[in-house]
């Protein structure tokens with residue numbers, strides 16, 4: 536049995552263009568795939584497929600669900616705190632202790648449930664997650680996210696050096712536990728949750744571990760994620776560990792970890808050669824604007840890098856970024872690009888359309904899910920948000936004469952979870 540949705544649909548078709556489809560019916564199959572998109576009157580044959588469509592009210596529209604390309608699930612426990620220290624100190628003082636605490640599965644249940652509920656309420660339908668180094672809490676997380684129905688890619692974090700004695704593995708353990716985690720996720724028999732090869736970043740992974748993970752990724756045909764050239768202190772640390780061995784990009788490439796299924800977070804400090812390596816290997820980049828304000832000490836040149844053919848998605852980087860809201864991160868991306876332009880008038884500005892593109896279709900492309908999620912088209916999966924603007928306790932006010940484009944722009948700039956009235960993943964309503 537199909538389901539039909541009738542109203543206005545709005546999505547980004549490029550970094551510069553929003554398409555608005557008013558009075559449109561979208562028919563979604565049982566399998567969650569869009570089978571018809573019809574403007575205006577419905578042909579009888581389509582009406583028979585889904586006789587009682589869900590009809591949107593005044594001031595409502597559908598947008599694609601958000602794709603968060605970088606988030607640390609255990610760090611949600613302290614999101615909104617620890618914003619006063621640089622990256623390497625923050626890892627020791629906040630991130631590692633919070634991740635160790637996930638060994639208490641009751642605590643993990645509490646943090647992970649609240650995080651996924653919060654992300655879904657804020658419209659995130661797909662997420663690429665870092666969990667922790669321990670297999671059991673990682674499997675616990677995969678089960679929670681599966682139950683909640685979000686589309687999720689989950690990494691068991693790997694670290695075999697420069698980590699606290701109570702939160703580090705041997706190289707062999709790191710590799711065998713990664714395989715254990717892959718087997719546990721495969722046993723869940725879900726098409727929405729997938730395991731990801733996840734070296735934390737070069738400072739906490741020996742070259743032997745990186746090479747082992749590169750081989751493993753190849754053998755499993757698996758996705759890969761890590762952090763790349765994130766901040767000045769991180770870049771300096773890698774230089775001191777590997778003098779003369781090149782940049783993060785060179786080291787990951789040599790280990791076989793730059794693939795078309797790789798997403799590298801941050802990627803702030805890139806040489807021309809690094810950009811070329813990332814482009815040639817077809818890697819996705821997770822741009823994390825809130826986090827960058829705190830750790831990177833610089834701004835990701837989003838328009839310039841997209842123009843160079845790099846696939847850029849948006850990431851919250853909870854809790855390096857304090858907010859799990861993709862809308863907050865869209866705004867931070869726009870403000871950061873404007874701030875960059877204040878210092879360099881040749882720097883290209885990203886507007887709200889570009890921000891929305893990166894948060895939806897751009898993220899999908901970075902994850903290799905182009906044509907699967909991130910927009911509305913026949914053959915794509917129905918990952919969608921029902922948006923309402925105006926009305927009591929809605930952060931967005933509307934006034935006579937506001938057209939769809941204005942309502943959409945207001946939602947992007949002012950909306951929050953109170954404006955998101957329904958969330959669908961693969962045709963299933965999960966909130």
Ligand code: GUN
Nearest residue numbers: 607630735736762852855
């Ligand atoms: N680099 C290595 N680990 C982390 C982390 O947990 N968060 C961020 N933002 N950067 C990292």
Ligand code: FE
Nearest residue numbers: 762800852855
């Ligand atoms: Fe991160």
